Amino acid sequence: MTIEDIRELVLSREQVSIGSGADVDLSGHAGIIEHDIDDQVVVVRAGTSLVDLCASLVSSGQTIPYHSPKPCSSVGALVARNWPHLLQEQHGSWRDWVIGMTIVRGDGTVAKCGSKAVKNVAGYDVQKLFIGSEGRLGVIVDITLRTCPIGALMDLDVESGQRSDARVGGVQRVLPSDFEAALDANSAELILADRAYKSLWLHSTADLLRFDSDWVRSVESNGAAPPHIEALDRRMKAIIDPDDRFVGSR
Amino acid sequence: MSAGLAADLTRLIGAQNVLFGAAAERGYDCDAYTVDRSKPTVVTLPESTADVQKVVRYCRENDVPYTPRGAGTGLSGGALPALGGVLISTKHMTKILEVDVANRCMLAQAGAVNKRLSERVASDGLHFAPDPSSQTVSTLGGNIAENAGGPHTLKYGVTVQHILGLTMVEPGGEIWEFGGKLGGGPSADYLGLIVGGEGTLGVVTEAWVKLTPVPVHVETALICFREIRDATQTVADIIASGTIPAALEMMDIGILRAVKAAFGFDYPPETNAMLLVECDGARDRVAEEMEVVRAICTQNRMLNIELAADATARARLWMVRKKSVGAMGRLAPSIVTHDGVIPRSKLPEMLDAVYRIAAENRIGVANLFHAGDGNLHPCFYFDDRDPDQVRRVVEAGEEIIRLCISLGGSVSGEHGIGVEKSDLMSLMFDADSLRLQGDAKRIFNDGALCNPCKVLPNQKSCVEHQRRWRGVAT
Numbered sequence: 001m002t003i004e005d006i007r008e009l010v011l012s013r014e015q016v017s018i019g020s021g022a023d024v025d026l027s028g029h030a031g032i033i034e035h036d037i038d039d040q041v042v043v044v045r046a047g048t049s050l051v052d053l054c055a056s057l058v059s060s061g062q063t064i065p066y067h068s069p070k071p072c073s074s075v076g077a078l079v080a081r082n083w084p085h086l087l088q089e090q091h092g093s094w095r096d097w098v099i100g101m102t103i104v105r106g107d108g109t110v111a112k113c114g115s116k117a118v119k120n121v122a123g124y125d126v127q128k129l130f131i132g133s134e135g136r137l138g139v140i141v142d143i144t145l146r147t148c149p150i151g152a153l154m155d156l157d158v159e160s161g162q163r164s165d166a167r168v169g170g171v172q173r174v175l176p177s178d179f180e181a182a183l184d185a186n187s188a189e190l191i192l193a194d195r196a197y198k199s200l201w202l203h204s205t206a207d208l209l210r211f212d213s214d215w216v217r218s219v220e221s222n223g224a225a226p227p228h229i230e231a232l233d234r235r236m237k238a239i240i241d242p243d244d245r246f247v248g249s250r
Numbered sequence: 251m252s253a254g255l256a257a258d259l260t261r262l263i264g265a266q267n268v269l270f271g272a273a274a275e276r277g278y279d280c281d282a283y284t285v286d287r288s289k290p291t292v293v294t295l296p297e298s299t300a301d302v303q304k305v306v307r308y309c310r311e312n313d314v315p316y317t318p319r320g321a322g323t324g325l326s327g328g329a330l331p332a333l334g335g336v337l338i339s340t341k342h343m344t345k346i347l348e349v350d351v352a353n354r355c356m357l358a359q360a361g362a363v364n365k366r367l368s369e370r371v372a373s374d375g376l377h378f379a380p381d382p383s384s385q386t387v388s389t390l391g392g393n394i395a396e397n398a399g400g401p402h403t404l405k406y407g408v409t410v411q412h413i414l415g416l417t418m419v420e421p422g423g424e425i426w427e428f429g430g431k432l433g434g435g436p437s438a439d440y441l442g443l444i445v446g447g448e449g450t451l452g453v454v455t456e457a458w459v460k461l462t463p464v465p466v467h468v469e470t471a472l473i474c475f476r477e478i479r480d481a482t483q484t485v486a487d488i489i490a491s492g493t494i495p496a497a498l499e500m501m502d503i504g505i506l507r508a509v510k511a512a513f514g515f516d517y518p519p520e521t522n523a524m525l526l527v528e529c530d531g532a533r534d535r536v537a538e539e540m541e542v543v544r545a546i547c548t549q550n551r552m553l554n555i556e557l558a559a560d561a562t563a564r565a566r567l568w569m570v571r572k573k574s575v576g577a578m579g580r581l582a583p584s585i586v587t588h589d590g591v592i593p594r595s596k597l598p599e600m601l602d603a604v605y606r607i608a609a610e611n612r613i614g615v616a617n618l619f620h621a622g623d624g625n626l627h628p629c630f631y632f633d634d635r636d637p638d639q640v641r642r643v644v645e646a647g648e649e650i651i652r653l654c655i656s657l658g659g660s661v662s663g664e665h666g667i668g669v670e671k672s673d674l675m676s677l678m679f680d681a682d683s684l685r686l687q688g689d690a691k692r693i694f695n696d697g698a699l700c701n702p703c704k705v706l707p708n709q710k711s712c713v714e715h716q717r718r719w720r721g722v723a724t
Contacts, residue, residue: 038490038595039624061492084434095442096411103686111686112679117591119408119623120660121397121446122667122678123705124690128442149492173432177352215435222436228426229437232693236438239689 001028003110003141010139011108018135019077019250026076032056033142040147041116046076046140062147065091067156069168076140080249082132084171089196090154094131100144101127106245118146135249137240161190163203170205170218174198178211185209252291259294262304267342269293278337281322281329286669288330290337297342299417299425299455306453307423309336309699317701318449320361320392323384325587326668328395328448332703332712338453340391346370354461355414355431360391360454367459376461379406383572391454397446399664401497404622406462410445415458418444421700431458443690448666450701451694465530469540470558472567473547474521478502480550481523482598485621487546489594493539495622497528504616505574512577515570518553526571574618575629581614582631588647590654591663594624603653604628611646625663652677667705675707
């Protein structure tokens with residue numbers, strides 16, 4: 001599946017969903033395009049599964065330091081979802097690793113952002129808007145990532161909770177000064193606790209005790225954002241996807 | 251015009267916070283990128299977010315362009331008041347508003363000087379990690395606008411990785427907050443776009459910064475090489491080994507001569523390049539990393555290695571790097587520092603090309619690099635009173651940038667696009683890619699008033715001005 005095929009798919013529909021079995025299914029757009037071992041940079045098609053990518057990198061002593069209790073999926077889906085993970089405090093996350101992207105927009109144009117240089121301030125960091133965009137702004141087709149030397153990998157700092165076998169419903173992150181109190185208060189729903197990132201992985205986020213400055217990311221809904229953020233979300237959608245083609249990831 | 255504008259703004263934020271007249275025009279007509287100049291009509295020095303809001307609303311209601319400015323140390327003209335109008339300086343906004351040591355964060359006004367943030371929490375064993383060489387004067391707001399880097403960003407990341415939240419007066423005149431003490435969160439990463447937005451998406455007035463523990467153990471080494479290629483190969487080998495030093499800096503003989511002349515810093519006479527390598531962290535890990543570094547240096551025929559025995563010695567070694575651009579003032583009346591980036595493994599061939607391009611254009615060049623990031627700073631020294639030299643400097647700079655792009659790099663690693671490189675953006679991005687960037691800007695700034703003529707090429711009403719600054723308009 002080429003970028004041209006993806007363009008045609010997008011242009012052939014008024015409404016476009018992205019994901020496995022959706023209008024645009026990128027599982028046929030997989031594989032490493034380029035891995036510069038010395039530079040520790042890899043360019044990958046978005047449909048590549050993270051497991052496959054890491055397996056390919058291992059012979060060069062490199063990896064992507066993403067660690068999640070949720071089932072693995074494609075790199076594109078993970079970037080579009082931008083969920084917290086369990087090495088986030090130690091190694092950062094997609095906003096730190098994604099240094100370039102190729103996007104197919106609703107009008108069929110192909111736009112590139114970033115570069116293959118690990119440090120770059122040329123222009124607006126548009127890829128940051130696509131990380132976590134849940135497929136509502138355009139199709140992320142190719143992604144340029146920094147890799148991490150396996151020798152530099154740090155340890156997890158997690159412990160299991162009372163609901164360790166349950167399905168993840170959300171993540172709560174609190175200030176370090178509130179972490180122990182949050183563990184006490186929300187232990188009934190706790191799947192695991194990430195001591196490094198001060199976050200609680202929970203089965204349900206419905207009746208959580210909330211703390212100052214905390215945030216909760218939920219599988220169902222993230223709840224109401226402040227009015228200016230909601231206004232910006234609407235403005236972003238209207239400007240980046242003016243024909244309102246992209247209905248989201250599946 | 252300036253008297254009426256100044257009177258209006260004085261009524262809004264007080265006479266002590268408004269400057270105008272010849273001295274203000276001259277003092278604020280450029281930042282540290284001095285090739286282009288444009289006078290502000292009035293300079294404002296607001297004391298608070300509320301003051302900034304008053305100024306922005308006034309400008310919006312009266313159709314006056316405005317440009318935010320920190321310490322004016324920017325190297326791409328980001329604080330140049332391109333279309334005149336109101337300059338919004340943050341020099342009266344220097345307060346540290348809250349320090350939360352337990353949660354390792356701090357709230358400061360945009361005009362607070364970078365170094366002061368670290369000094370404030372030094373006794374708690376913490377610091378603000380981004381360390382641009384300008385850090386003794388450059389401001390938090392300026393660092394945010396440019397997504398500033400510095401020698402230690404190799405290990406600790408650039409400014410965006412240390413900004414947890416910010417307050418901004420957006421071009422519509424509203425006060426908006428993004429993030430907070432915890433950063434991140436479920437909403438879109440608007441903060442990640444604003445940091446590095448070069449002050450074109452609104453005026454950032456306050457920010458929550460992340461405080462990072464000061465490393466328990468640090469080792470610093472200066473390593474001399476006879477052959478430049480051996481030094482660049484050492485950099486490539488260190489990165490390829492998987493070792494991530496806290497800093498990995500390179501200086502060539504041009505820099506070393508200037509530093510020797512200015513500070514008497516000596517080195518073996520046959521030296522042509524020097525690396526500064528710093529490793530930090532747990533003591534045993536640092537020792538292991540330094541062993542790897544030393545072995546690679548030996549393999550690449552180093553002349554000698556000098557290790558800092560204590561903090562004073564370390565400061566002396568760092569002086570070679572941090573004061574080097576200042577020391578270059580001895581070489582010529584003007585310096586232009588370039589800021590290209592290349593994939594790190596391309597360093598050896600890139601440096602060869604820089605010397606060739608400088609020689610072909612008959613310009614003096616000295617090179618310093620954030621080598622570990624592939625971020626090069628060729629410094630051309632010349633006399634800006636000679637238009638022909640200026641032309642050659644601009645042409646040589648563009649040739650270097652074109653080469654960076656063709657090697658898979660970028661037109662800027664940490665200095666930004668500003669007015670200096672807006673024309674070069676189209677070398678790196680095609681029309682559809684630039685349109686996406688323009689769209690991202692429009693989410694925040696859909697007008698022509700907030701810091702006009704920056705970042706994106708060919709903006710309405712800017713092209714003629716640029717030609718005039720550069721002396722090519724008839």
